[in-house]
Amino acid sequence: MAQWAPAGARPPPAAFEELYRRTSPWLAVRLRRRCADEQVVAEVMQETYLAVWRAAGSFAGAAVDGTAVGWLWTIAARRLVDAFRRRALQARPLPVAEAAPAAEDEVLAGALGDDVGGALRDLAPELRQVLQAMVLDGLTVRETAVLLGVPEGTVKTRARRARIAMREALS
Numbered sequence: 001m002a003q004w005a006p007a008g009a010r011p012p013p014a015a016f017e018e019l020y021r022r023t024s025p026w027l028a029v030r031l032r033r034r035c036a037d038e039q040v041v042a043e044v045m046q047e048t049y050l051a052v053w054r055a056a057g058s059f060a061g062a063a064v065d066g067t068a069v070g071w072l073w074t075i076a077a078r079r080l081v082d083a084f085r086r087r088a089l090q091a092r093p094l095p096v097a098e099a100a101p102a103a104e105d106e107v108l109a110g111a112l113g114d115d116v117g118g119a120l121r122d123l124a125p126e127l128r129q130v131l132q133a134m135v136l137d138g139l140t141v142r143e144t145a146v147l148l149g150v151p152e153g154t155v156k157t158r159a160r161r162a163r164i165a166m167r168e169a170l171s
Contacts, residue, residue, distance in 0.1 A: 016053060023069060024049075027076055034147060040083050048076040074138065081143045088146075119169035127162035130155055 024045065031041045052072060120128060133144040134155075141159075145152040 016056070019052070019068065019072075020049060023072055026069075027072065030073065031076060031080060034080060035083070040080075040087075044076060044079045044083055047079045048072065051075050051079070070138075077137050077139055077147075078143065081139070081146045084146050084149070119166050122169060123162055123165055127158050127165065130158040131162045131166075134159055 027048065028041060028045060031044055032038075035041055035044075052075060120131075123131070129148055130144060133139045133147055134141070139147065141152050141155050145155045148155065150158075
């Protein structure tokens, strides 16, 4: 990927175009797994890349053991949570995408081995969703609650149940 500009500066258009070309299909798939409303996904994509363009100079990258893709996903996940909040205020619920085996789940299961992969697959879907949001996506309890449309206490309970189930399955 082309070199980005120094801190505080915007990236060269070619570098930004390359980032978009490489990451937009992946980002769209991840967002669609969490929201079935194509309009919301398109809005979140636009808001995400606009935020990346505006804040590119502030990306610390390797200095904080981060990656551009991780930074991009963090921005997108938070923009999706914001979209859920806006819709909740408008009292129009967003359609939730139907659960399908996620490519990242398959990769994670393969990378972690058959035991962990099997334990993940055996978790109830609601427990797996909480682990995915909090552990893989790095969302907070509050963000996970908004994303999944459940109370924060429910997220905490499901996270605890998921960890216990994983521990038991792996012992």
